[in-house]
Amino acid sequence: METKTFGVDERGYFGKFGGAFIPEMLYPNIEELKNRYLEIMYEESFQEEFHQLLKDYVGRPTPLYFAKRLSEKHGTKIYLKREDLCHTGAHKVNNTLGQILLAKRLGKKKIIAETGAGQHGVATATVCALMGMECIVYMGAVDIQRQRPNVERMKMLGAEVRPATSGSQTLKDATNEAMRHWINNPSDTHYIIGSVVGPHPYPDMVSRFHSVISEEIQVQLMEKEGRYHPDYVIACVGGGSNAIGAYYQYLDDERVKLIGAEAAGFGVDSGKSAATTILGREGVLHGSKTILMQTPDGQVVEPHSISAGLDYPGIGPVHAHLYDVGRATFYPITDDEAMAAGFELSEIEGIIPAIETAHAFAVLDKMDFKENEIVVINCSGRGDKDLNTYIQYREEKGL
Amino acid sequence: MNRIHHLFKNKTKDILSIFFTAGFPALEDTREILINLQKSGADLIEIGMPYSDPIADGQTIQQSSMKALENGMSIEILFQQLEGIRQVVDIPLILMGYLNPVIQYGLKKFVKKATEVGIDGFILPDLPMYEYENEYKTLFDQHQLSNIFLITPQTSEERIKKIDEISDAFIYMVSMDSTTGRVGEFTEQQLSYFDRISGMDLDNPRLIGFGISDKKSFDAASEHANGAIIGSAFIKALAKDGEASIAEKVGTFINQIREGSSALSHG
Numbered sequence: 001m002e003t004k005t006f007g008v009d010e011r012g013y014f015g016k017f018g019g020a021f022i023p024e025m026l027y028p029n030i031e032e033l034k035n036r037y038l039e040i041m042y043e044e045s046f047q048e049e050f051h052q053l054l055k056d057y058v059g060r061p062t063p064l065y066f067a068k069r070l071s072e073k074h075g076t077k078i079y080l081k082r083e084d085l086c087h088t089g090a091h092k093v094n095n096t097l098g099q100i101l102l103a104k105r106l107g108k109k110k111i112i113a114e115t116g117a118g119q120h121g122v123a124t125a126t127v128c129a130l131m132g133m134e135c136i137v138y139m140g141a142v143d144i145q146r147q148r149p150n151v152e153r154m155k156m157l158g159a160e161v162r163p164a165t166s167g168s169q170t171l172k173d174a175t176n177e178a179m180r181h182w183i184n185n186p187s188d189t190h191y192i193i194g195s196v197v198g199p200h201p202y203p204d205m206v207s208r209f210h211s212v213i214s215e216e217i218q219v220q221l222m223e224k225e226g227r228y229h230p231d232y233v234i235a236c237v238g239g240g241s242n243a244i245g246a247y248y249q250y251l252d253d254e255r256v257k258l259i260g261a262e263a264a265g266f267g268v269d270s271g272k273s274a275a276t277t278i279l280g281r282e283g284v285l286h287g288s289k290t291i292l293m294q295t296p297d298g299q300v301v302e303p304h305s306i307s308a309g310l311d312y313p314g315i316g317p318v319h320a321h322l323y324d325v326g327r328a329t330f331y332p333i334t335d336d337e338a339m340a341a342g343f344e345l346s347e348i349e350g351i352i353p354a355i356e357t358a359h360a361f362a363v364l365d366k367m368d369f370k371e372n373e374i375v376v377i378n379c380s381g382r383g384d385k386d387l388n389t390y391i392q393y394r395e396e397k398g399l
Numbered sequence: 400m401n402r403i404h405h406l407f408k409n410k411t412k413d414i415l416s417i418f419f420t421a422g423f424p425a426l427e428d429t430r431e432i433l434i435n436l437q438k439s440g441a442d443l444i445e446i447g448m449p450y451s452d453p454i455a456d457g458q459t460i461q462q463s464s465m466k467a468l469e470n471g472m473s474i475e476i477l478f479q480q481l482e483g484i485r486q487v488v489d490i491p492l493i494l495m496g497y498l499n500p501v502i503q504y505g506l507k508k509f510v511k512k513a514t515e516v517g518i519d520g521f522i523l524p525d526l527p528m529y530e531y532e533n534e535y536k537t538l539f540d541q542h543q544l545s546n547i548f549l550i551t552p553q554t555s556e557e558r559i560k561k562i563d564e565i566s567d568a569f570i571y572m573v574s575m576d577s578t579t580g581r582v583g584e585f586t587e588q589q590l591s592y593f594d595r596i597s598g599m600d601l602d603n604p605r606l607i608g609f610g611i612s613d614k615k616s617f618d619a620a621s622e623h624a625n626g627a628i629i630g631s632a633f634i635k636a637l638a639k640d641g642e643a644s645i646a647e648k649v650g651t652f653i654n655q656i657r658e659g660s661s662a663l664s665h666g
Contacts (some may be wrong), residue, residue, distance in 0.1 A: 004476075021525045023455040023524040024548070097592075166465075167452065176454050180578045186553055186576050186579050283502055284499045285452070297473040297503060298450075298500035300451045
């Protein structure tokens with residue numbers, strides 16, 4: 001349990017962001033989690049079980065792939081961390097697996113989760129099936145319509161999918177409903193939050209479960225390049241779970257530039273965007289102090305992105321801190337730029353990325369690299385779930 | 400001493416506190432509701448500042464909040480509506496709402512405005528105790544504004560004692576593990592929780608909220624505390640379609656709670 005400059009402090013803060021802004025009804029659960037998560041997750045038996053399952057069930061370590069043609073195009077060395085090859089198709093399962101093992105050790109019997117595009121819902125339903133635990137996933141009623149295949153996957157895996165019909169009926173409302181469910185069922189239920197958002201200790205806990213991504217990058221880069229650190233790590237940021245996983249081991253290593261891709265939707269100034277660091281202000285969302293998109297009166301604004309997984313009005317407090325102190329740089333990527341990058345990666349590398357992930361690839365065109373620099377892109381998810389959106393987009397644009 | 404302290408000094412039983420969402424049903428109803436609540440016999444009023452993402456609230460208050468925001472309610476407008484309210488309403492007034500809109504309005508400005516219009520205290524459910532102690536308490540104390548904390552059946556004895564220590568008005572006892580708006584008779588478990596708290600010999604008086612909807616539940620709650628808080632049921636009464644004016648709706652509702660009959664208000 002190393003102390004990091006960019007790690008969480010004892011009050012649950014990353015710099016001035018974080019904390020646990022929760023109603024009293026959630027206090028005992030959050031307090032229990034806060035007091036026990038580190039002790040439980042660093043127990044030897046926990047680590048053994050977690051890593052065994054990461055290996056045998058998730059398929060870790062995921063490859064670090066040298067993308068030759070993409071590298072040629074950009075005149076540098078680009079590696080892809082293939083989180084898209086994880087079981088269930090994205091990095092999300094690292095966290096759901098970790099949290100369900102933790103929930104079992106806390107004596108919890110039931111699991112709840114929120115989901116936007118359905119990826120975290122599927123990853124949660126999957127580990128619940130694995131562990132034989134009851135699973136309820138809250139999903140915005142609008143998203144249920146947009147993401148039918150993932151809804152059906154969750155049902156096949158034995159989960160109950162409950163529509164969130166409040167507010168804008170998307171990810172933030174699904175999160176609200178999951179929190180309300182937890183308030184109503186505090187003792188036997190654990191809430192598996194799907195990103196590095198929410199009250200302390202969630203952002204730190206979820207970061208730690210995903211830190212395996214950058215642990216592996218270190219080892220794999222050493223094999224391939226004879227050094228542990230790349231010059232750049234690039235990842236897409238909605239709440240920011242795959243990004244923090246890829247950054248984690250490099251947070252204190254200033255040689256490594258940390259780059260985030262935010263969803264700019266139709267454009268930063270279009271009124272239909274999810275570029276939180278540009279459009280947001282400091283405030284409190286879902287239990288932590290962070291940067292969020294809001295009206296001048298402090299009402300939460302509904303964001304837009306073509307990728308449902310980046311369609312979130314805030315970012316995790318750790319990212320708000322990295323942004324605030326200038327440790328990470330965030331690029332806004334429009335829907336069109338992301339889609340173009342998604343098509344390009346498919347054509348020149350044979351990898352169809354999730355549209356969330358495609359945002360990270362779109363950053364490449366905005367940057368200048370030197371010939372021998374090493375760039376690692378976290379290829380956080382695969383695009384199977386997005387085929388309809390890709391097809392529709394092609395048809396609309398006449399591609 | 401503020402008006403909340405005076406209330407609990409002069410009255411120790413059957414205190415009726417009513418919550419409503421400012422800006423609902425119509426943007427301009429705030430003053431009318433306040434005046435008629437006092438007239439009908441409410442002892443204390445919690446004015447809800449609507450928020451887009453009220454995680455501790457059930458459907459009724461979620462919907463009234465959405466409607467209020469659509470109607471254009473904001474903290475700024477609410478303070479405008481409350482200007483001069485102390486010329487017509489003298490029972491204690493509490494502002495209740497989530498933290499983010501308050502932070503955006505500006506804490507110092509919020510406290511100043513609240514003091515000017517005659518607010519006596521706040522309930523900010525997502526303001527944690529340590530944040531309150533570090534950044535809010537001194538400012539609130541300077542202006543004699545009371546901060547009201549919630550306790551639930553899950554709150555530890557140690558924490559309740561701590562809350563009792565830093566409270567100076569009353570403690571809001573959440574009656575069950577629930578968001579607002581659920582109703583039903585008190586269970587054995589709830590009653591033993593009420594008794595457990597009564598037995599703790601706390602310094603602050605207590606009001607029970609969540610799940611209180613009619614005379615029966617109000618009376619039952621009042622037996623175990625100094626009174627009770629009604630929110631969702633009152634908002635439902637305000638939302639009812641029909642010819643009745645705000646004054647009539649408020650009068651009928653409060654009479655039902657106090658007397659168990661609506662006929663008396665017109666009798």
